[in-house]
Amino acid sequence: NYGIVLDAGSSHTALYIYAWPAEKDNNTGRVEQTHSCKVKGKGISSYASQPWKAGESLTLCMQEAEQKVPNKRHHETPLYLGATAGMRLLNMENSSASDKVFQAVEKALQKFPFSYQGARILSGQEEGAFGWVTVNYLDDLCSCCVLTSMRFLSPSQGLETTGALDLGGASTQISFVSDNYDGSESPSNSVTFRLYGNDYNLYTHSFLCYGKDQVLRLALAQQTQVNFHPCFHPGYTEIKNYSVLYDSPCVSGRKPQGAPENFTLRGNGSFGQCQEIVKSVFNFTSCKYSQCSFNGVFQPLLQGPFGAFSAYYFVMNFLNLTDTSIPLDTVKDKLARYCATPWDEIKLHTGVKLSYLAEYCFSGTYILTLLTEGYNFTSESYSNIKFIKKVSRSYATLFLLHTPQMPHDLSSFPVDH
Numbered sequence: 001n002y003g004i005v006l007d008a009g010s011s012h013t014a015l016y017i018y019a020w021p022a023e024k025d026n027n028t029g030r031v032e033q034t035h036s037c038k039v040k041g042k043g044i045s046s047y048a049s050q051p052w053k054a055g056e057s058l059t060l061c062m063q064e065a066e067q068k069v070p071n072k073r074h075h076e077t078p079l080y081l082g083a084t085a086g087m088r089l090l091n092m093e094n095s096s097a098s099d100k101v102f103q104a105v106e107k108a109l110q111k112f113p114f115s116y117q118g119a120r121i122l123s124g125q126e127e128g129a130f131g132w133v134t135v136n137y138l139d140d141l142c143s144c145c146v147l148t149s150m151r152f153l154s155p156s157q158g159l160e161t162t163g164a165l166d167l168g169g170a171s172t173q174i175s176f177v178s179d180n181y182d183g184s185e186s187p188s189n190s191v192t193f194r195l196y197g198n199d200y201n202l203y204t205h206s207f208l209c210y211g212k213d214q215v216l217r218l219a220l221a222q223q224t225q226v227n228f229h230p231c232f233h234p235g236y237t238e239i240k241n242y243s244v245l246y247d248s249p250c251v252s253g254r255k256p257q258g259a260p261e262n263f264t265l266r267g268n269g270s271f272g273q274c275q276e277i278v279k280s281v282f283n284f285t286s287c288k289y290s291q292c293s294f295n296g297v298f299q300p301l302l303q304g305p306f307g308a309f310s311a312y313y314f315v316m317n318f319l320n321l322t323d324t325s326i327p328l329d330t331v332k333d334k335l336a337r338y339c340a341t342p343w344d345e346i347k348l349h350t351g352v353k354l355s356y357l358a359e360y361c362f363s364g365t366y367i368l369t370l371l372t373e374g375y376n377f378t379s380e381s382y383s384n385i386k387f388i389k390k391v392s393r394s395y396a397t398l399f400l401l402h403t404p405q406m407p408h409d410l411s412s413f414p415v416d417h
């Protein structure tokens with residue numbers, strides 16, 4: 001059997017093909033990702049003003065899928081598209097534009113011989129829950145997948161589940177199981193589902209606008225009138241366009257009256273000052289629950305190990321900071337030294353896009369601030385986080401998208417026994 005998922009994020013879209021044995025020769029039930037294809041260009045939400053291009057952008061990867069899935073399986077192979085925060089933002093800002101993008105995508109996908117199951121925006125809850133399921137099935141936190149799946153089979157034997165921390169371009173998710181959370185306090189953060197006969201009650205929250213690209217906009221928007229921005233390296237200079245910067249519902253309300261067309265961004269590379277700016281994007285003033293993370297959002301006590309993926313991994317891996325056994329203060333010192341490094345030296349790094357190179361100081365600062373100030377990881381609990389490379393959220397999406405309502409019964413979730 002085969003299944004195809006398009007994961008349409010704010011910054012990219014990727015196609016994944018999964019394969020698993022047919023039931024009659026189901027000796028392992030093991031699902032494998034057999035192929036992936038990165039769709040050229042940005043996420044489909046970036047085609048708001050030319051929706052037909054969103055459809056066209058998918059064509060090359062869809063043609064690859066046609067080649068990879070055996071012809072005789074085409075008609076029975078389900079095809080899903082799940083869009084995340086970029087489309088959530090576009091839908092908020094201009095729902096007719098997001099409808100047009102979906103229509104174009106739908107038209108393009110229906111031309112292929114697969115069993116098209118629809119394209120839709122995932123809720124933040126779903127995105128968080130899919131990330132959690134994926135981390136707990138496909139993670140590399142334990143040495144083999146069999147052990148990982150056993151964790152699902154027998155949590156009563158004391159095997160703890162792993163929390164999921166996902167940092168995207170437009171939103172960020174935190175999901176974990178906590179003994180202190182039964183869903184009664186802030187029920188909107190609760191996702192319950194059944195997996196292999198075990199009931200899970202997950203705490204999950206998705207913070208829209210707290211992906212790294214949107215927080216960078218917020219951090220830039222605060223500093224357009226000052227001479228130097230501490231989140232960029234000394235010697236870094238870039239002409240920024242006001243309209244482009246404020247073209248997002250996450251920042252649009254903050255555009256200064258009578259702003260000129262451009263401003264000049266100049267860096268001075270100060271981790272401490274950058275952290276102050278980043279802290280100011282969180283609101284800690286009110287909490288109507290027993291405890292909160294930020295912006296008045298309930299969060300129970302952190303519990304167990306966590307897997308941090310997507311931009312958490314890209315950034316911390318580039319900065320050589322994935323080792324969480326290093327004391328947090330040392331991690332901050334290293335980042336402070338990195339931020340203070342002149343741009344002339346940083347830009348010599350080869351094989352990485354210049355735009356990413358320019359942003360790692362900001363992104364590293366945001367990640368440490370989000371984890372410690374936002375989610376309340378301490379010097380001790382920081383070491384419970386593992387930055388992990390390979391998490392394909394779409395894996396879980398494939399099996400869950402066709403069940404439109406939570407709670408899901410995941411009893412048919414394929415796994416190796």
Ligand SMILES: Nc1ncnc2c1ncn2[C@@H]1O[C@H](COP(=O)(O)OP(=O)(O)OP(=O)(O)O)[C@@H](O)[C@H]1O
Pocket residue numbers: 008009010011012043084085086167168169170171172211212213310311314315318356
């Ligand atoms: N090598 C890299 N170095 C730094 N940042 C990267 C790298 N590769 C991707 N990114 C950035 O990491 C962020 C997260 O990427 P990811 O693909 O997980 O997000 P997304 O799915 O597009 O976002 P969302 O889930 O919010 O819609 C994006 O801002 C992306 O541009």
